[in-house]
Amino acid sequence: MFDFIDMDFDPAATLPSAGPYLPDAADCMRCGLCINTCPTFRLFQTPEETPRSRIRTLSKILVENQPITDAERLHLDNCLQCRACETVCPSRMAYGELFDQAQAHLAAAPQGLAKLAFCLIENKRWRRRLLPLLTLYLKSGVQKPLRHIGLLKKLHLEDANALLTRPALKPLAAHYPATGAAQGQVALFTGCIAEHFDNATLQAAIQLLNAIGYAVIVPPGQGCCGAVHQHNGQSATGLIENNINVFNALDVEAVLHTATGCGAMLSEYRHEDAEAADLFKQRLQDISGFLLAHWPDDLHLQASPEKVAVHEPCSQRNALKNQQNVYALLAKIPRLEVTPLPDNHLCCGAGGSYMLSHPDNAGQLRAMKQQAINGSGVERVVSSNFGCAVFMNAGGGEVVHPLQLMAGQLAVLPETVLRQTNIF
Ligand code: SF4
Ligand code: SF4
Structure with missing residues (x-):
């Protein structure tokens, strides 16, 4: 057992008197509010597997410039980088950013x-x-x-x-014209492997955007968002620079992402050319929000009497904080019963590359998620993050992107028919 509130904490004794100031690592009050949000604490129930303890290790690396023990490294590496701890922290610890900085100090070149x-x-x-x-x-x-x-x-x-599924080998086209009354033009961020392994979601995104009157540009020069590199201590600078250059050169109303993991990374892009990075981020939007804002009044979807649960990926809940858009978007499908998945605050275990680096921990978290799915009585689960969907599906789930559900109901019916069938 351990105290949730550290009564002995003395900030003056903990903070180094000199050395570089790195935002937030030394600002932890050890209040313990983050402990119960942490999936690794849920798994291990030990003080070492809490955000508070990891912040102490991060401070050692980043502020005090001290070596860390093998045990501290192990507990740090057990972190899923879900950032649930950030959302409850009264000191507003930038945990994700500090973790990335520490990884850059610690990580060796990949082999x-x-x-x-x-x-x-x-x-x-x-x-x-x-x-x-x-x-x-x-x-x-x-x-x-x-x-x-x-x-x-x-x-x-x-x-x-x-985790393997059959990849789509044919690349997406560079341009998809609008099918509805023309409203404008947007660019679609496809990143790296999603074009092959989540092709159905990207196709659904294009169909929906075309239907609301937007032509879609898929620039072939774009590449990975850099999240896997950055969260594993490797430089993402080249990838960031490439995406900023490719998308900033386009004459589009918005740059849209479909995967919340990539979206979280893209929305936090930093670059030495701050103006270019700002321009990129100003036009960047999550596709759900864009579809909602531009949905034409006369575009109706076919009804579906299905019951679905919404899985809220950590990157959506804790970084983008826009999960409500998914519920609002799915409400456009008549008769669809939509419910949040119980325990949505708890990571599913995917955690980017965590499912490969820590398969046992990840598997235990996925089993908890599967239990929540089984208990919810739904036919399907929707998730806006490709990595979470792949991981849960590998465990026997049936998880699709909400855009696939939306596009599946897209067959447009004339309003007169809709009135006759009493769909509205
Ligand atoms: S909630 Fe924040 S301040 Fe409190 S222990 Fe956790 S990291 Fe430290
Ligand atoms: S990021 Fe997630 S796993 Fe890591 S310390 Fe915070 S809550 Fe725990």
């Missing part, structure tokens, strides 16, 4: 499979060469015998293998 993963994320040409081979592998049926003889486990590929 082996991690190096290959970073290359694939960064390099479109590599992806185009390797994905047909992956398709062949998935079609061939060798997964089962490889798992059976234990080879995937030996090569540390079992967890990655479980």
Whole structure:
């Protein structure tokens, strides 16, 4: 057992008298309010697995410039970077940012499979060469015998293998004209692997935008948002610079993202050319908010008597804080019953690359999420983050992006028919 409030805390004794001031790491009051929000505390129930303890380690690294122990490193690495602790902290600790800064101090250059993963994320040409081979592998049926003889486990590929789905090989077109009365033009952020592994969501986004009168540009020069790099201590500067240059060069009303994980990263872009970064962020919007703001009064969706639960990804709840848009958007589908997934404040375990680096912790959190899904009595779950959906689906869930649900009901019916069928 340990005290939630640290009565012995003496800030004067803790803060270094000299050295660089790094925002917030030393401002923790040790009040303990963050403890119960933390998924790793839920898993381990120990003081070391709390945000408060990790903030202490971050302060050691960033402010006091002290070496940390192996145990401190282990507990720091167990963090999912869900940022739930930020939302309740009275000191407004910039936990996510401090964690990234510490990772940049600690992380070594990636090796082996991690190096290959970073290359694939960064390099479109590599992806185009390797994905047909992956398709062949998935079609061939060798997964089962490889798992059976234990080879995937030996090569540390079992967890990655479980997440694989057949990739879309055909790239998206660069331009999709509006189908409804023309209103304007937007750009779609597709990032890196989503074009291949979450193609259905991107297609749905394009269909919906076209239907509300917006032409969609998908600039082929865009690339990964940089989140995986930044959260793992690698430089994301080149990726950030590329996206800023590519999107700022376009004559569009908005730059829209569909995945909240990427959206959170994009909305916090920093660059030495602050003006360019600001221009990028001014035009950046979550697609749900954009669709809501521009939805024409005469565009009606077909009814669906389904019951769905909304999973609110951590990047949406704790960084973008716009989860209400999803509920408002789904309310446009007549008869659809929409409910929040119980325990939405708790991370599903995906955590970007966490599902691969910490499969046991991630699996336990996913099992809790699955229990919440089973208890909710819904037919399907919607999630606006691709990583969460992939991870929950690998555990037996049926999770889709809300845009896919919306686009599926898009067959436009004339208003007279709608009145006759009493849909409204
Ligand atoms: S809520 Fe904030 S101030 Fe309180 S212990 Fe957690 S990190 Fe520190
Ligand atoms: S980011 Fe999430 S996992 Fe990490 S300390 Fe905060 S609440 Fe815990």
